[in-house]
Amino acid sequence: xxxxxxxxxxxxxxxxxxxxxxxxxxxxxVNEALSNPDLLRVEAPLGRDSHxxxxxxxxxxxxxxxxxxGPLDADTHMSEGSLRAAYRGVGAVVTAVDMVLEGAAxxxxxxxxxxxxxxxxETPMGxxxxxxxxxxxxxxxxxxxxxRVAIVDFDVHHGNGTQDLLWSEERVLFASTHQMPLYPGTGxxxxxxxxxxVLNVPLAPNTGxxxxxxxxxxxxxxxxxxxxPELILVSAGFDAHRADPLANLNWVEADFAWITxxxxxxxxxxxxxxxxxxxxxxxxxxxxAASAKAHVKVLMERKNE
Numbered sequence: 001x002x003x004x005x006x007x008x009x010x011x012x013x014x015x016x017x018x019x020x021x022x023x024x025x026x027x028x029x030v031n032e033a034l035s036n037p038d039l040l041r042v043e044a045p046l047g048r049d050s051h052x053x054x055x056x057x058x059x060x061x062x063x064x065x066x067x068x069x070g071p072l073d074a075d076t077h078m079s080e081g082s083l084r085a086a087y088r089g090v091g092a093v094v095t096a097v098d099m100v101l102e103g104a105a106x107x108x109x110x111x112x113x114x115x116x117x118x119x120x121x122e123t124p125m126g127x128x129x130x131x132x133x134x135x136x137x138x139x140x141x142x143x144x145x146x147x148r149v150a151i152v153d154f155d156v157h158h159g160n161g162t163q164d165l166l167w168s169e170e171r172v173l174f175a176s177t178h179q180m181p182l183y184p185g186t187g188x189x190x191x192x193x194x195x196x197x198v199l200n201v202p203l204a205p206n207t208g209x210x211x212x213x214x215x216x217x218x219x220x221x222x223x224x225x226x227x228x229p230e231l232i233l234v235s236a237g238f239d240a241h242r243a244d245p246l247a248n249l250n251w252v253e254a255d256f257a258w259i260t261x262x263x264x265x266x267x268x269x270x271x272x273x274x275x276x277x278x279x280x281x282x283x284x285x286x287x288x289a290a291s292a293k294a295h296v297k298v299l300m301e302r303k304n305e
Contacts, residue, residue, distance in 0.1 A: 003300045004105035005034055006096050008044040008088040011113050013081025020077070021246060021283040022113065022127040030111045030279065033289035034296055040105055044112065047090025047135075054138035055131050055165040060122045064129055072124045086114055086129040093136035096276040101144050101231065107267070107275040107299045109236070111292075115280045117159035117235045118184060126157065126184060133235050133278050134165035137172050140231050147171055150229035152220065153178070154259055155237020155280040156247040158187030162235065163198055170195035173227045175220045177201045177212065179240070179247050199223050205248040209255035212240075216262060224266050232267045232275045234260075238282030238291035246283050253287075253294040260298040273302065 118126025180202035282288035
């Protein structure tokens with residue numbers, strides 16, 4: 001067994017306007033960085049409507065399916081290939097969950113776009129169309145019969161969509177570190193979910209790796225430990241890197257590697273090592289590629305331990 005890298009060329013046919021930070025080059029650079037021949041490379045199938053309908057209502061899905069080319073809001077755009085790319089993203093996360101839970105891979109990383117953690121129940125936003133990680137969690141619960149799934153989101157922006165989609169899902173613990181104040185303006189510590197199943201840990205601008213590690217060790221990791229999940233999902237946004245143009249945290253590659261190792265430790269203890277990571281943000285191409293490489297390197301080192 002090994003670490004699965006799940007992606008598809010269709011992730012490159014979602015085209016944002018010229019100058020948009022969420023570009024085709026993001027996944028191109030990530031895939032270049034992840035050239036290790038020991039990775040198990042898997043082409044994502046198209047996701048199914050039934051996967052999406054676990055978290056989004058039918059009217060919303062139809063709205064996205066029928067949306068013309070152009071802006072959905074100031075940040076989120078549809079091109080001719082966007083819908084197909086988004087369905088590949090859904091297919092990637094569902095396949096990753098299946099592979100890890102069925103023992104075909106130790107863990108998995110989904111190199112996909114558009115990202116997903118800002119897509120709310122009935123609102124596309126923040127470059128996102130479908131709530132990929134929330135869909136993955138629901139698939140693990142409904143198709144595989146799990147009873148506890150933890151999601152850790154270390155993207156610099158709060159995963160408002162994941163929080164919205166899983167607010168009333170007591171079988172999921174959603175834990176997020178993120179810069180505040182910053183887009184989208186959600187993620188205050190008092191936002192706790194319908195069943196105390198949401199943990200938000202806002203970080204001040206210019207927070208560095210040492211402060212992040214303290215926050216993780218003080219709040220996020222103990223919460224996961226207490227929850228004892230059967231699967232850990234990761235919204236892996238690399239825009240907390242000090243080089244990223246869209247935010248003001250000061251993390252470096254070693255910080256992302258440290259987070260990954262901590263989550264792998266918890267997965268080893270509670271989940272038989274089962275962990276699925278999904279690409280979210282990261283908009284400086286060099287920093288994104290280097291951080292994703294550091295993240296996946298840790299995943300690969302943990303296999304079969």
